[in-house]
Amino acid sequence: MEPLQNASGQRSRVCYFFDSDIGNFHYGPGHPMKPMRVRMCHSLVMNYGLYKKMEIFRAKPATKREMSQFHTDEYVDFLYRVTPENVDAYVREQSKFNVGDDCPVFDGLFEYCSISAGGSMEGAARLSRDKCDIAINWAGGLHHAKKGEASGFCYVNDIVLGILELLRYHARVLYIDIDVHHGDGVEEAFYTTDRVMTCSFHKYGEFFPGTGELRDIGCGKGKHYACNVPLRDGITDETYQSVFRPVIQRIMEQYQPTAVVLQCGSDSLAGDKLGCFNLSMRGHASCVEFVKSFGLPLLLVGGGGYTMRNVSRAWAYETGLASGHQLSSVLPVNEYYEYFGPQYQLDVLPSNMENMNTREYLDKVKEQVFENLRHVAHAPSVQGHVEPHLAHDTAMDDQDDDAEDPDVRVSQHVMDKRIQRDTEFDDSDDEGEGGRRDQQSWKEQEGMDVEDEPPQEPVKAPTPPKTESDASLPTMGPSDSNVLHTQTHTTA
Numbered sequence: 252m253e254p255l256q257n258a259s260g261q262r263s264r265v266c267y268f269f270d271s272d273i274g275n276f277h278y279g280p281g282h283p284m285k286p287m288r289v290r291m292c293h294s295l296v297m298n299y300g301l302y303k304k305m306e307i308f309r310a311k312p313a314t315k316r317e318m319s320q321f322h323t324d325e326y327v328d329f330l331y332r333v334t335p336e337n338v339d340a341y342v343r344e345q346s347k348f349n350v351g352d353d354c355p356v357f358d359g360l361f362e363y364c365s366i367s368a369g370g371s372m373e374g375a376a377r378l379s380r381d382k383c384d385i386a387i388n389w390a391g392g393l394h395h396a397k398k399g400e401a402s403g404f405c406y407v408n409d410i411v412l413g414i415l416e417l418l419r420y421h422a423r424v425l426y427i428d429i430d431v432h433h434g435d436g437v438e439e440a441f442y443t444t445d446r447v448m449t450c451s452f453h454k455y456g457e458f459f460p461g462t463g464e465l466r467d468i469g470c471g472k473g474k475h476y477a478c479n480v481p482l483r484d485g486i487t488d489e490t491y492q493s494v495f496r497p498v499i500q501r502i503m504e505q506y507q508p509t510a511v512v513l514q515c516g517s518d519s520l521a522g523d524k525l526g527c528f529n530l531s532m533r534g535h536a537s538c539v540e541f542v543k544s545f546g547l548p549l550l551l552v553g554g555g556g557y558t559m560r561n562v563s564r565a566w567a568y569e570t571g572l573a574s575g576h577q578l579s580s581v582l583p584v585n586e587y588y589e590y591f592g593p594q595y596q597l598d599v600l601p602s603n604m605e606n607m608n609t610r611e612y613l614d615k616v617k618e619q620v621f622e623n624l625r626h627v628a629h630a631p632s633v634q635g636h637v638e639p640h641l642a643h644d645t646a647m648d649d650q651d652d653d654a655e656d657p658d659v660r661v662s663q664h665v666m667d668k669r670i671q672r673d674t675e676f677d678d679s680d681d682e683g684e685g686g687r688r689d690q691q692s693w694k695e696q697e698g699m700d701v702e703d704e705p706p707q708e709p710v711k712a713p714t715p716p717k718t719e720s721d722a723s724l725p726t727m728g729p730s731d732s733n734v735l736h737t738q739t740h741t742t743a
């Protein structure tokens with residue numbers, strides 16, 4: 252592990268959120284989304300020694316009340332109550348809340364959502380209070396979840412909740428999404444406001460979720476504050492960066508955000524079970540490096556990523572970069588070592604697949620994006636006082652009906668005590684169902700890919716409740732009255 256030099260000579264203070272319970276949740280047999288990938292990543296992070304370079308926290312799981320800052324009470328309540336045992340009694344709700352095949356009801360579903368959302372909210376809170384420069388929550392990044400329904404393996408939108416937290420202190424938040432899928436849930440939530448600019452780079456064309464056209468740029472006050480970069484199959488590191496860097500550079504100049512959220516979905520890596528891009532680990536990570544180079548408070552979240560060994564590699568490497576360290580390319584022995592054979596190397600390498608993104612195509616896309624960005628003014632008129640405190644500081648009122656701990660966000664003191672420096676891991680998991688490439692539903696393409704994990708051959712080595720109406724954005728000044736957008740603006 253080698254320290255990286257940065258321009259200012261200062262190392263970033265990193266807060267990393269991890270809850271080992273995350274690895275115990277299962278979407279069900281054959282489902283491509285495997286929460287265990289986050290625990291695999293954590294195992295690499297620990298065995299590379301990164302725990303010495305950052306603070307590690309277990310966040311307080313988000314409560315129903317906190318989730319309702321974005322989601323409808325009815326939907327959150329459903330997630331709280333439904334179990335595999337009683338799901339048959341919720342036929343109407345399953346369809347209403349889009350729960351079923353892609354987004355199944357599994358044991359501990361609500362707790363899973365709580366952990367994912369808690370990490371992003373607490374990460375945002377610590378950034379806002381200047382407790383760190385970069386906060387990381389690989390269990391988050393569930394960008395497809397909608398206000399009142401599940402979508403694309405996502406139930407609770409931890410990103411929207413994290414951004415809402417940032418907006419209590421920050422005038423303008425930039426959201427960047429490098430998942431292979433369009434960041435539709437986040438875009439939709441902030442489609443009509445200039446307080447959040449969203450920018451998604453994704454495969455577009457006969458691909459889930461079907462949204463994210465070049466011409467979707469936001470509406471109302473949010474017009475020009477949504478940016479979509481539709482890409483084709485097989486994009487390489489070099490061609491990806493030839494669009495990513497200039498677009499992000501321009502947004503930084505024009506919009507001048509005061510905080511950034513980067514969704515690091517790793518299904519954009521080469522060899523992903525559902526993805527179709529051809530990025531190497533280093534190509535993917537150079538997005539993180541580039542965004543970090545602007546020196547703004549940065550929340551890094553996970554997202555998609557269905558070839559577990561590669562997901563964990565990329566996110567571990569990116570955790571290293573965040574903390575200013577370049578990880579050695581030889582993997583350390585870890586609890587999941589056998590997944591990384593036969594080479595036991597850190598890198599995810601590109602394949603020889605064809606790049607369908609021609610220079611002409613990318614130039615056209617870039618030109619159109621720049622044209623839209625010409626209209627972006629950096630000063631959404633947010634002035635005046637800054638909220639004195641966050642939801643995370645505030646004791647919630649007693650009427651909360653969560654049947655868990657008293658619903659109080661822990662104080663910093665208690666939170667600090669939760670720092671986890673041990674390397675305790677749970678057992679590995681059964682693995683290795685057939686891969687699926689995602690178009691509409693992963694089930695439609697069952698059996699298309701070869702087995703991913705485990706390896707074939709044995710190895711020796713070792714606020715107040717919200718109503719149905721829109722939730723208001725946190726106010727930063729008397730003039731700001733943006734509300735969250737609810738309607739779907741494009742067809743799926």
Ligand SMILES: [Zn+2]
Nearest residue numbers: 430432518555
């Ligand atoms: Zn994805």
